[in-house]
Amino acid sequence: xxxxxxxxxxxxxxxxxxxxxxxxxxxxxxxxxxxxxxxxxxxxxxxxxxxxxxxxxxxxxxxxxxxxxxxxxxxxxxxxxxxxxxxxxxxxxxxxxxxxxxxxxxxxxxxxxxxxxxxxxxxxxxxxxxxxxxxxxxxxxxxxxxxxxxxxxxxxxxxxxxxxxxxxxxxxxxxxxxxxxxxxxxxxxxxxxxxxxxxxxxxxxxxxxxxxxxxxxxxxxxxxxxxxxxxxxxxxxxxxxxxxxxxxxxxxxxxxxxxxxxxxxx
Numbered sequence: 653x654x655x656x657x658x659x660x661x662x663x664x665x666x667x668x669x670x671x672x673x674x675x676x677x678x679x680x681x682x683x684x685x686x687x688x689x690x691x692x693x694x695x696x697x698x699x700x701x702x703x704x705x706x707x708x709x710x711x712x713x714x715x716x717x718x719x720x721x722x723x724x725x726x727x728x729x730x731x732x733x734x735x736x737x738x739x740x741x742x743x744x745x746x747x748x749x750x751x752x753x754x755x756x757x758x759x760x761x762x763x764x765x766x767x768x769x770x771x772x773x774x775x776x777x778x779x780x781x782x783x784x785x786x787x788x789x790x791x792x793x794x795x796x797x798x799x800x801x802x803x804x805x806x807x808x809x810x811x812x813x814x815x816x817x818x819x820x821x822x823x824x825x826x827x828x829x830x831x832x833x834x835x836x837x838x839x840x841x842x843x844x845x846x847x848x849x850x851x852x853x854x855x856x857x858x859x860x861x862x863x864x865x866x867x868x869x870x871x872x873x874x875x876x877x878x879x880x881x882x883x884x885x886x887x888x889x890x891x892x893x894x895x896x897x898x899x900x901x902x903x904x905x906x907x908x909x910x911x912x913x914x915x916x917x918x
Contacts, residue, residue: 674722695716753765
């Protein structure tokens with residue numbers, strides 16, 4: 653079989669691949685997990701919510717899970733010790749954990765909220781990556797996917813902590829791709845846009861309250877900034893990740909890929 657034929661299949665290389673998904677028990681993370689499980693990957697997830705983790709474990713007994721806050725160095729150390737004990741190594745890290753952060757004028761943002769957003773959304777990716785890289789090198793290479801956002805490409809008024817963290821992820825990704833390429837480790841960032849689900853509903857609601865408009869009017873304003881005029885499903889993000897970490901994505905690295913219906917501005 654020709655090389656091109658081998659790399660064209662989405663399934664190629666996913667079966668039995670050892671994958672860690674942070675914040676993988678709900679939302680985008682859960683969609684990623686379910687997609688990769690369907691392709692035969694071995695999955696380990698972490699999350700911070702006991703109830704969500706219990707529900708995940710019941711619904712997905714074939715996956716491994718533990719509680720961990722990615723902004724805590726001690727939690728991340730325990731997480732990777734558990735991954736190593738369970739899988740004996742790692743092939744893929746998906747840095748998905750993140751929070752929306754505060755909505756407000758820069759002069760009104762509590763510094764503690766700023767730090768919390770940066771710590772989880774950006775520093776958390778660093779803490780996980782620094783532990784994952786030796787495992788990926790030992791495996792002979794692998795893939796890292798960092799979840800950024802359309803807010804990592806566009807300035808986002810009144811969401812400065814979130815946008816700043818997501819811009820930082822782009823630089824983190826491009827730097828890692830150069831650093832880790834010689835070790836056969838591919839590093840890419842995904843930039844989801846307006847994702848269907850409770851978190852985006854909260855963002856729209858908070859912004860509507862700030863501007864004293866209805867939720868419906870605020871939602872319409874958001875969608876008018878998207879070329880396809882629709883929100884993105886978590887399944888869309890999961891499909892792109894499956895492609896990137898499969899053998900079909902073997903020569904894709906250092907890229908920041910929008911999965912957002914073409915967000916024109918924020």
